[in-house]
Amino acid sequence: MSEKSAWPEIARKKREALLNEIPEKWRLTSGIPPAQEQKDITGLLIEQYLSPTEVEITNSDAAFIVEKTTAGAWKAREVLEAFCHRAALAHQMLPCLHEIFFTDALAEADALDTHYRTHGQPLGPLHGLPISLKDQLNIRNVDTTTGILSLIGNRTTNHASSSPSPSPSPSSPLSHNPTTQSPTSESTLVTLLRSLGAIPYVKTATPTASFASDTSSNLFPSPPFPPALQNPHNRLTSAGGSSGGEAALLALRGSPLGFGSDIGGSIRGPAALCGLVGLKPSQGRLPFLGIERLGDGQAAGVGFVVGPLGRAVRDVGLVVREVLGREPWRWDPDVVEMGWRGEVFEGVRRRAERGERDERLCFGVLRDDGVVRPQPPVRRAMEMVVKAVEGLGHRVVEWQPPDHRKAISLQFSCWLHDGAEEFHHLLSQTGEPAPPTLAGTFGNSPTTPSSVQDVQAHNRATRAYRADYLTYWRSTASLTGTGRPVDAIIAPTSPYASPLLGKMKYVGYTAAYNLLDYSVCVIPVTKAEKDVDRYEDGFEALGEQDRVCFEEYDAEAIDGAPVGLQIIGGRLQEEKVLALAEVLEKAVKDVGQQGRPVGKL
Amino acid sequence: MSEKSAWPEIARKKREALLNEIPEKWRLTSGIPPAQEQKDITGLLIEQYLSPTEVEITNSDAAFIVEKTTAGAWKAREVLEAFCHRAALAHQMLPCLHEIFFTDALAEADALDTHYRTHGQPLGPLHGLPISLKDQLNIRNVDTTTGILSLIGNRTTNHASSSPSPSPSPSSPLSHNPTTQSPTSESTLVTLLRSLGAIPYVKTATPTASFASDTSSNLFPSPPFPPALQNPHNRLTSAGGSSGGEAALLALRGSPLGFGSDIGGSIRGPAALCGLVGLKPSQGRLPFLGIERLGDGQAAGVGFVVGPLGRAVRDVGLVVREVLGREPWRWDPDVVEMGWRGEVFEGVRRRAERGERDERLCFGVLRDDGVVRPQPPVRRAMEMVVKAVEGLGHRVVEWQPPDHRKAISLQFSCWLHDGAEEFHHLLSQTGEPAPPTLAGTFGNSPTTPSSVQDVQAHNRATRAYRADYLTYWRSTASLTGTGRPVDAIIAPTSPYASPLLGKMKYVGYTAAYNLLDYSVCVIPVTKAEKDVDRYEDGFEALGEQDRVCFEEYDAEAIDGAPVGLQIIGGRLQEEKVLALAEVLEKAVKDVGQQGRPVGKL
Numbered sequence A, B: 001m002s003e004k005s006a007w008p009e010i011a012r013k014k015r016e017a018l019l020n021e022i023p024e025k026w027r028l029t030s031g032i033p034p035a036q037e038q039k040d041i042t043g044l045l046i047e048q049y050l051s052p053t054e055v056e057i058t059n060s061d062a063a064f065i066v067e068k069t070t071a072g073a074w075k076a077r078e079v080l081e082a083f084c085h086r087a088a089l090a091h092q093m094l095p096c097l098h099e100i101f102f103t104d105a106l107a108e109a110d111a112l113d114t115h116y117r118t119h120g121q122p123l124g125p126l127h128g129l130p131i132s133l134k135d136q137l138n139i140r141n142v143d144t145t146t147g148i149l150s151l152i153g154n155r156t157t158n159h160a161s162s163s164p165s166p167s168p169s170p171s172s173p174l175s176h177n178p179t180t181q182s183p184t185s186e187s188t189l190v191t192l193l194r195s196l197g198a199i200p201y202v203k204t205a206t207p208t209a210s211f212a213s214d215t216s217s218n219l220f221p222s223p224p225f226p227p228a229l230q231n232p233h234n235r236l237t238s239a240g241g242s243s244g245g246e247a248a249l250l251a252l253r254g255s256p257l258g259f260g261s262d263i264g265g266s267i268r269g270p271a272a273l274c275g276l277v278g279l280k281p282s283q284g285r286l287p288f289l290g291i292e293r294l295g296d297g298q299a300a301g302v303g304f305v306v307g308p309l310g311r312a313v314r315d316v317g318l319v320v321r322e323v324l325g326r327e328p329w330r331w332d333p334d335v336v337e338m339g340w341r342g343e344v345f346e347g348v349r350r351r352a353e354r355g356e357r358d359e360r361l362c363f364g365v366l367r368d369d370g371v372v373r374p375q376p377p378v379r380r381a382m383e384m385v386v387k388a389v390e391g392l393g394h395r396v397v398e399w400q401p402p403d404h405r406k407a408i409s410l411q412f413s414c415w416l417h418d419g420a421e422e423f424h425h426l427l428s429q430t431g432e433p434a435p436p437t438l439a440g441t442f443g444n445s446p447t448t449p450s451s452v453q454d455v456q457a458h459n460r461a462t463r464a465y466r467a468d469y470l471t472y473w474r475s476t477a478s479l480t481g482t483g484r485p486v487d488a489i490i491a492p493t494s495p496y497a498s499p500l501l502g503k504m505k506y507v508g509y510t511a512a513y514n515l516l517d518y519s520v521c522v523i524p525v526t527k528a529e530k531d532v533d534r535y536e537d538g539f540e541a542l543g544e545q546d547r548v549c550f551e552e553y554d555a556e557a558i559d560g561a562p563v564g565l566q567i568i569g570g571r572l573q574e575e576k577v578l579a580l581a582e583v584l585e586k587a588v589k590d591v592g593q594q595g596r597p598v599g600k601l
Helices: A007-020 A052-058 A062-070 A076-093 A102-119 A188-195 A244-251 A268-273 A313-325 A342-353 A376-391 A404-414 A421-428 A436-442 A452-478 A508-516 A544-551 A574-590 B007-020 B052-058 B062-070 B076-093 B102-119 B188-195 B244-251 B268-273 B313-325 B342-353 B376-391 B404-414 B421-428 B436-442 B452-475 B508-515 B544-551 B574-590
Strands: A097-100 A130-134 A199-204 A234-238 A257-262 A277-280 A305-310 A362-365 A395-398 A488-492 A520-527 A562-568 B097-100 B130-134 B199-204 B234-238 B257-262 B277-280 B305-310 B362-365 B395-398 B488-492 B520-527 B562-568
Touching: A007 A097, A052 A076, A062 A076, A062 A313, A076 A097, A076 A102, A076 A130, A076 A199, A076 A244, A097 A244, A102 A199, A130 A244, A188 A199, A188 A313, A199 A244, A244 A257, A244 A268, A244 A305, A257 A313, A268 A277, A268 A520, A268 A562, A277 A313, A277 A508, A277 A574, A305 A313, A313 A520, A313 A574, A342 A574, A362 A376, A376 A395, A376 A488, A376 A520, A376 A562, A376 A574, A404 A452, A404 A508, A421 A436, A452 A508, A452 B452, A488 A574, A508 A562, A520 A574, A562 A574, B007 B097, B052 B076, B062 B076, B062 B313, B076 B097, B076 B102, B076 B130, B076 B199, B076 B244, B097 B244, B102 B199, B130 B244, B188 B199, B188 B313, B199 B244, B244 B257, B244 B268, B244 B305, B257 B313, B268 B277, B268 B520, B268 B562, B277 B313, B277 B508, B277 B574, B305 B313, B313 B520, B313 B574, B342 B574, B362 B376, B376 B395, B376 B488, B376 B520, B376 B562, B376 B574, B404 B452, B404 B508, B421 B436, B452 B508, B488 B574, B508 B562, B520 B574, B562 B574
Parallel strands: A130 A199, A130 A257, A362 A395, A362 A488, B130 B199, B130 B257, B362 B395, B362 B488
Antiparallel strands: A097 A199, A257 A305, A277 A305, A277 A520, A488 A562, A520 A562, B097 B199, B257 B305, B277 B305, B277 B520, B488 B562, B520 B562
């Protein structure tokens, strides 16, 4: 691992090994049309290679699939095989996978089918549901590289003492986690998902160290690959990051449901850009024991969490509810004993569905964060949601919280407390360069680490900002007309509909809510329309970042890129944001592209 | 503040100012008998100075007091005046107070009485309940020194710009907290207690920096004071620390209920040694925003919490329930949205009261932690609780968890992450020396701080230990006979009944559960009996600490010192440990000193 020019060959071998996991019969023998010719590859282009049954299965949402599998109508193997096939195709169109383990997964599917035959009932409520996982979760006998080449082989080889492959250095920073040393151990979340009947079968691509708002790493270096993982809905634009592989795979329906992670927007960005639903829970709600990350051991305040991405709010709610039903606090000491609060979910959903008289809700609307204002498609999406909310009988007020610049600056600085020493150490093992998207964050070499006193001051400032935000939130009770403070916040996920490849720069809209540790659900709202989404004349930039965002807007190129927005609750408000997201997901579909709600108006 | 020999005069003036807050009529004109002559001063010695009504009021528990005040039977003023009087006497017998603000408090009592007359109902469920607070909580216009002389005047003087008294240096480490800078702001907990009708009237003594297992500081330096705050039940022994002022005041019934803090046993130690009930909640349950502490901004993992001390489990449960009813998570961003779970409390209490058939519980019994074995009175107390538990129909199994030495070592080392720089800086401002009890922890000068990487490694090790402990706990399901893992743990609070003054050395039994962040309630069990509590022959020490504990045991001297034990639940299990504590508090009273349960046997 220590050879300084080793990385291109290591990457090539890994790519080759990955392709070798795809059965011959599923290999693409010819390329797909160039992006300029066919931007959207989510539909027939991929479905042409599938059987009608495979199309039916893979176009089904997760909740529908488990209805079928738990009733015995669909077999675990046929469901999994369909998704393996489609995932294999997806990866050959866009390199969205880091690990493929179809063989092990199919053996598990067979075991589940046997279980069903023997017991006459499913193993659990997610019986036979294929599930994709970002390459930060540990799976037995499968590497966890987080996009870092020196970590290749860290779990697949270190249990075979006779293997000639290099073992991970015991001093590797990411080897601190005991699970890394044990190829048979898994992340707690994975163990619980298996106990529910779900079947992991692929791990999805991340940027180097799983730490960027695009998805690019030296495993798929550019060239010959595009500068970032493409968005399946518009390949001129980005799938986002760092859970970009997850989002691209889901958008191509190569998976019904997956898990990503989020420390600045890494679930929410890709979900919004790829037209998906994504939940960033608060810390301590879902288990994250045994998950690999840069900076592991940083204070809980950094807001790193794992959460689901899916095609529908119902699917995301399903997996959260079922994982909580397994009482994860009995395994992961950082998880709060707080089961799924069904009465909260049902109560909020009922009120949200018809906001009549004293039942109505009030939403805070964050139109911009004072740093980078949203591009026209995002502004239109915000208007659509406001209209949908009002159409349901609810109110909105402007959300004018404590300066987000403070939150964003605190959130960004905590990533650098170790002077990026771990990051550069890991890259130096194979000589791989920092991709341009990460060099901006981590520089080209380590800098002076923070002192313990600096970190403590940072933590105090974080707490003070959070307390100020709560004070502001409470103060809105005088504005809402409901007698209560604002029930939830509606905000952009990003200033962009999906940005052009390599132009994904600003993550302040999401990062602020990591600092606050709030529960957030992203829902798809609309798609960019080149003939509608234009800036008015007379744009005056708030600053450099705002100016760049304005100047890089290319209505023609991004046409068709999805736009998703954030529904934000307070801390540990997963039930509330999921209930609101479920109602708004439907309500915005009823709002025409012209911004007029159907029905109520 | 920067004069290096200033401290004795600063301390003298503060002591004088404190005495001046006591009305002339309540001053003691003669001393009390020496400790050797009268060890226990909790009864008639102090009551001789009170009126019969004052004795009746101050000998009442908090729950009884609020029954009277909320029904209008007792006035807030008469209740408060009685406790002010008794607290003033207590302080003159043992220096257990840092701040006295009777005048402000009595004005509040009058306002509450006016409220009751005007509205015909109490302000809240704690209407007119006097409440004492450790000198780490911020009260408007009252100093918060945490026992550090350079912080004297930090809140009483900095709002009066014309005051000649020194203002706090803006660079004072403990001045980071915005509340320190604002003499009118208060700790969130105090604000919520006031909203419930409680009245703060004194702040209680802590050791220097609120950081020792004894209570001694240079505000009451030795000589002329004893080397540590004396235990009112046996003045040859220690009241413990760091909430020792709180415990001594409560034991003398100068307060019905108070709040302390705990980072290694600072609530539980003093509670056990002084015959009280003390709750160490898990982090994130009770608000601690705006509380002063050394090392503020350390990761949440250090296990620092605020919690109540009282004379009965019912009182402690009352204040926890009512504070949670005020939804503290709307003020303090670190508090989890988890109201009082009445159904958990009632359910556990009902099962605990009669452990019949499938309703019975199983307790894990930690007889010793492998480092320092308990002295004979503590061993006898453990046997009494085991007998009480079995008498109620429950089971016990031996608790053999992952090595506590690991937990203790992690917990102790995190206190030194900044190389004790803040501690020595604060002391150097007035030239005050580190008391011997703290020099052992913090040395005589700062050392090299930990690096950010060290702290991260520490946090990872903490998480791994916590996960191992959970794994062990789950594994006990095969031993309990209940089909469930152990319901709660019974453990010594300390190897000592109250130790001789200056001999309080080992806090491993409590510190391990800060590292684990478990909910713990301490209950009083028995008192040391010189004729019963003897070591058997043939003691062989586990190590140096164990040997010292054995050699320093003085059955004669500690005779009459209380012994309290820990009832330990998992994380955020306040309802469960309070319910069990309430049942066991009564059950151990029914167990004779001979160890035979009354009734069942």
